[in-house]
Amino acid sequence: MTAHRIHNFNAGPSALPLPVLxxxxxxxxxxxxxxxxxxxxxxxxxxxxxxxxxxxxxxxxxxxxxxxxxxxxxxxxxxxxxxxxxxxxxxxxxxxxxxxxxxxxxxxxxxxxxxxxxxxxxxxxxxxxxxxxxxxxxxxxxxxxxxxxxxxxxxxxxxxxxxxxxxxxxxxxxxxxxxxxxxxxxxxxxxxxxxxxxxxxxxxxxxxxxxxxxxxxxxxxxxxxxxxxxxxxxxxxxxxxxxxxxxxxxxxxxxxxxFGTLERMAEHNQRKARMLYDVIDGSGFYQATAQKNSRSLMNVTFRLPTEDLEDRFVAEALENGLGGLKGHRSVGGCRASIYNAVPMESVAALAAFMERFEQEKG
The missing domain is CATH 3.40.640.10 (Type I PLP-dependent aspartate aminotransferase-like (Major domain))
Incomplete structure (x- = not known):
């Protein structure tokens, strides 16, 4: 049953922990x-x-x-x-x-x-x-x-x-x-x-x-x-x-x-967010939409050089099992919602895809 599950970055309704499901x-x-x-x-x-x-x-x-x-x-x-x-x-x-x-x-x-x-x-x-x-x-x-x-x-x-x-x-x-x-x-x-x-x-x-x-x-x-x-x-x-x-x-x-405590939950969420922001900040291809001192640990929002590239990014990501990355309809761009239930493995898979996409299209 789990073989066909994708990495779910939807903003809501969003991912639930697999053990809960x-x-x-x-x-x-x-x-x-x-x-x-x-x-x-x-x-x-x-x-x-x-x-x-x-x-x-x-x-x-x-x-x-x-x-x-x-x-x-x-x-x-x-x-x-x-x-x-x-x-x-x-x-x-x-x-x-x-x-x-x-x-x-x-x-x-x-x-x-x-x-x-x-x-x-x-x-x-x-x-x-x-x-x-x-x-x-x-x-x-x-x-x-x-x-x-x-x-x-x-x-x-x-x-x-x-x-x-x-x-x-x-x-x-x-x-x-x-x-x-x-x-x-x-x-x-x-x-x-x-x-x-x-x-x-x-x-x-x-x-x-x-x-x-x-x-x-x-x-x-x-x-x-x-x-x-x-x-x-x-x-x-x-x-x-x-x-x-x-x-x-x-x-x-x-x-x-x-996790036991919310302190440990917070540390886990910080590591996940850092993984994506490091890709964005180390790139001349992706541009974060939030200022550094106000960035969310839950919703990582970013733009690509053109809307056409953003559409291709979202489509190719889904082909690679990464879903829910289209930005909100009111602002466009891309968004990865990495709530508590999104595992580190999913974030790592997205970070790797972002690096490959930049190498190919940047």
Whole structure:
């Protein structure tokens, strides 16, 4: 079954660890001797309860969460979170700060403004086509939160360190780099992450929210748009995305068994990214689109001398078993998404192909 698998560099939905896929395959028809698939068992059953709470426990251990940190699973992806965050935490007289580093943060800003919320864009990298992340910011006094997108999948930029906001909590969209490195959890009031890039399949979004921040949420919201609903019912107010949560639990188990800690996970990701950036920086043929001090460890974006060469690069790469390298439709170019689940062997194969392609076409 694995003989026909390619090296998967898709940006999302993206690669899942092969051991996870094999576990899913082995148990899909008969999950834990239930006689049913994980997609068939009751979400109110003891077997699924163990899956849900197991996933939550793994999140807590990997990120060293406190007892007052809620781990929630919500449908609607990160795009719904763009709207839920200001809906829950910005009242008529409140303001929030946003840092604009490209497409996803711009969408979050748009969703807040649609609701008539007062927000301030306190930093932006639009002046240089979002090729960097702002390193210094000045927060609005009394702001309820500062919103950041930790990693930009399209432009290939990433916060290597999070901005200092002092007593103002950070809210972060970490859809594409969650669990890729340790996090200073004391800085965050809320983190949200669509699973389909670095955590699991599409269809579920994980949210981590501190109790103290949750207590400040607005009242009288639609039931399914209130974080308090999910916290009060352990993400079980209605039927949750059971298969997605099950896969997340397996992915987190794989991280624990393979790397042990997020420190080791981060070292592994740094080695993978360095392998590709070394090829790019040592070349007069490839051009990185992100500035060196802002480069992503998850999404390596680059251009070739012409669009025709880029098309040939993507096509020939696929012929060589390297898939998902076409850049986002909004910017073109090429992109290698090397999330946690992408093995070192795949990155090495891509680096070797890039060197051969340059020798032949450069």
């Amino acid at each position: 094999e576990k899913i395959q082995a148990s899909f028809l008969n999950f834990n001797d239930s006689g049913m698939s994980i997609t068939e068992i009751s979400h109110r059953s003891a077997k699924f309860d163990a899956v849900l709470n197991g996933a939550i426990d793994r999140v807590r251990r990997l990120l060293s969460l406190n007892s007052d940190d809620h781990v929630l699973f919500i449908q609607g992806g990160a795009s719904l979170q763009f709207a839920m965050v200001p809906m829950n935490f910005l009242g008529p007289n409140d303001t929030a700060d946003y840092i604009n580093t490209g497409t996803w943060s711009a969408k979050a800003i748009k969703e807040a403004r649609i609701q008539g919320k007062t927000i301030q864009v306190i930093a932006s990298s639009e002046d240089q086509n979002f090729s960097y992340v702002p390193k210094t910011i000045s927060c609005t006094p009394g702001a309820r939160y500062v919103h950041v997108t930790s990693n930009n999948t399209i432009k290939g930029t990433q916060f290597d360190q999070f901005p200092e906001t002092f007593e103002i909590p950070l809210v972060a969209d970490m859809s594409s780099d969650i669990f890729s490195r340790p996090l200073p959890m004391e800085k965050f009031g809320l983190i949200y992450t669509g699973a389909q890039k670095n955590l699991g399949p599409s269809g579920v979004c994980m949210v981590i929210v501190k109790e103290a921040f949750l207590e400040t949420a607005e009242q009288h919201l639609p039931t399914m748009l209130a974080y308090k609903t999910f916290a009060a019912h352990n993400s079980m107010y209605n039927t949750p995305p059971c298969f997605g949560i099950y896969t997340i639990d397996l992915v987190l188990e794989w991280i624990q068994e393979t």
